[in-house]
Amino acid sequence: MARRTRKRALQENIDSEEESTFSSEEDEDFEDERLHFEDRFDPVEDNVTNNECEDDSDKIPAAKRTKKSLSLKAETVVKRAKKTLSWREETDVDVAPKPRRFLPAREPGPQLSLADSHSPVSLFKQFFSESAVSNLCHNTNAQAARALAKGRKYSWTDVSVGELYRYIGLVFYIATVKMSSIADYWRQHSIFTLPFPATVMPRDRYRTISWNLHMSHPDADTENDKKRGTAEHDRLFRVKPLMDTIRLACKAFYHPRRNLAVKERFVASKGNAEIARYMKAKPTKVGFKFFALTDSSNGYTVDLSVYTGNDIFPTGNGLSYEAVMSLLDKKVLGSGYHVYMDDFYTSPKLLTDLFAMKFGACGTYREYRKDFPRSSSNSLTQKSTRGSIRWIRDGPLVCVKWMDKQEVSVCSTIHAAYKGDHVKRKVKAQDTWKKKTFPCPAPVTAYNQHMTGVDPSDQLLQYYTVKHKTMKWYRKVFLHFLDVAATNAFILHKELHGNMMHKEFMEVLIEELCGVSQKTAPKHTSSDHVPVPGAELTSDVRNLATTGRRMCVHCKAVHGKTQHTPWKCQVCDVHLCLQLNRNCFQEWHKGL
Structure with missing residues (x-):
């Protein structure tokens, strides 16, 4: 009876259309949807049936054996049909999955009182708190004592919390006022003399703090280095204390809105060959790779992690899959979010698993990756006209190809293939350039809105970045943490008050960190x-x-x-x- 029921289900799947709708009930079983749309069967049941047939083959009549072989052939036909599905066009109607309810764990936006007045330095100290800076001072002083014990020849007095805040203020000042070298900021008797840095601290003091800046205790570093080559060795041990503090603060003081973007950031550095990566496409080809989750509406960094190698994700699902999953914590975020990503991360397994977790996802994809449709039936060609659309739906996942200046491939579990959107492009006709309207798939429109162009997060980070040459790899990471903290603090200030430009915010932050104020010219009576x-x-x-x-x-x-x-x-x-x-x-x- 079960075999007859399965055969009838097989026949219905062969004759059914590819498009379907989904139930909006919250307790909908996603695995049933996959069984319905992907024509999959229980491998355990199949194995038991096969084993029984092998063991008792002499007891099964010839008619039944023939019937079973026909059933297996029908199953093979279904799988072959699935691999050779024909691409549909924009004139064919596609139905998107029922939208997931947006249920954030907290009210989206800043998690600070709107009634209070927040200065730039108070917001920055949400990420670099006095306890975190006090820990930095303790580890920096320990590192300096260790260096002096090894014979370093420079004077040193223990750095205090207030002095380290002033040092951070000078780091931001150096990022705002560009000079060719650090020494130039203290150069005297020149038309290029800058009087401000010398009023905050001497040049040699700034340099000695830079040399000894440490986020972990040097004695603990030594113990961790002894474990190199074993599973207990932590490659990020020197940055973990501050990184954990920054990550917790990013999540605590802001809750993202619905649309999120997974981004890759690259910090140039030639230090620490264990975690440094060679990136051929980057201007500076050697450095550290960060995975960042940002709010696409304003660029706020919600979470980030440092890539240290494929072995940090031992589950076997691949780096791109695990990188996204490690940034999406349903307990912290809630459900119903839309996640946008580029082709490095996108895979059918990732998008369908996110859909099962009640996260929608959209991203460009690489056609050669596993489980993406490779059918040539009715596919786009080099001769296809601009604006041509092809799509294939597989359950909640729709794969779309669109001919712009070149072919664009996007997949989504949020959108229908085409909803009537159009884009304008300049085309040359009779030696003149004119704007012409072309149809555009819904996933491409959404992807362009939330992912491409100038990413607000990267843009804000680059305006006043504090990165400069240093031989210590962990200091490069420290400088990136400063960038993230200052940028997030500016976004919080903008969300709360909205009365200050980025440049003005950084100027006020530098003044408050350094403990000075701009002196205005006295008014004459x-x-x-x-x-x-x-x-x-x-x-x-x-x-x-x-x-x-x-x-x-x-x-x-x-x-x-x-x-x-x-x-x-x-x-x-x-x-x-x-x-x-x-x-x-x-x-x-x-x-x-």
Whole structure:
């Protein structure tokens, strides 16, 4: 009876259409959907049946054996049909899966009181708290003592929390005011002299703190280094204390909105060959790879991790799969989120597993990857016209090809293949360029909106990045943590108050970290505007009235006359007539 039921299900799957709708009930069984759309069967049941047939083959009548072989052939036909599905066009109607309810774990947005006033430094200290900086000071002082014990020749006094905040302020100042080398910021007796850094701390003090800056205790580093080559060795041990603090703060003080983006960041560095990676496509080809989860609406970094090698994900699902899964914590985020990613991460298994977790996903994909459709039936060719669309739906997953200037491949568990969207492109016709409208698939439109172009996260990080040359790999990572903290603090300030540009925010942050304030020019009172001689008085009494005479600016500007006078204003430094019948001095200052 079970075999007959399975055969009837097989026949229905062969005759059924590819498109389907999904139940909106929350307790919907996703595995049943996969069985329905992918024509899969229980391998355990099949194995038991096969074993029984092998063991009792002499007891089964010939008619039944023939019937069973026909059933297996039908199953093979279904699998072959699945591999050679024909691509559909934009005129064919596609039905998207029922949208998942958006149920965030907290109210999206800043998790701080809107009634309170938050200064740039108070927001920055949410990520670099005094306890975290105190730990930095402790480890930095221990590293300096260790270096001096080894024979380093420089003076050292223990760094305090306040001094380390001032040091961080100088790091941001150096990122804002560009010079060719660190020493140039303390260069004296030059037209390029910058007076500010020397008022915060001496050059040698800044350099010694930079040399000894440590996020972990040096004694613990030694113990961890002894484990190199074993499973207990932690490649990120030197950055773990601060990295864990930054990650927790990123999640604690902001909850992302619905659309998320998984991004790859690259920090150039030639240190630590264990975790440094060669990236052929990058301008600086050697460095560290970060995986970052950002809010696509504003670029806020929700979470990040450092890639140290394929062995950090031993489950066997691959780096791209595990990198995304490690950033998406359903207990912290909630459900119903839409995740956008590029072709490095996208795979059918990842998107369908995310769909089972009640996360929608969309991303470009590489056609040669496992389980993506490779059918040539009705597919796009090089001769396909611009705007042509082809799609195949497999359960919740739709794969779309679109001919723009070149072929674009996108898959999604959120959208229908085509919903009537159009894009404008410039095309050349009769030696002139004109704008023309072309149809565009819904997944491509959404991907372009939330993923491509200038990523706000990367853009904000690069404006005032604190990265500069250093031989210590972990200091490169520390500088990136400063970038993330300052950028997230700016985004929080913008969300809470929205009254400050990025440049102004960084300037105020530097002032508050360094403990200084911008000195504005003193306002002059009316008593300061007094007439004084335009030149030094001469001992020759006959020339007192002619020495230093200059043209009166008021006579020239108002009356168009050239009148010379020996008097000028002490504050304004302009010559003005001061006579009984012509008091230009008084008239000039009425408008001030």
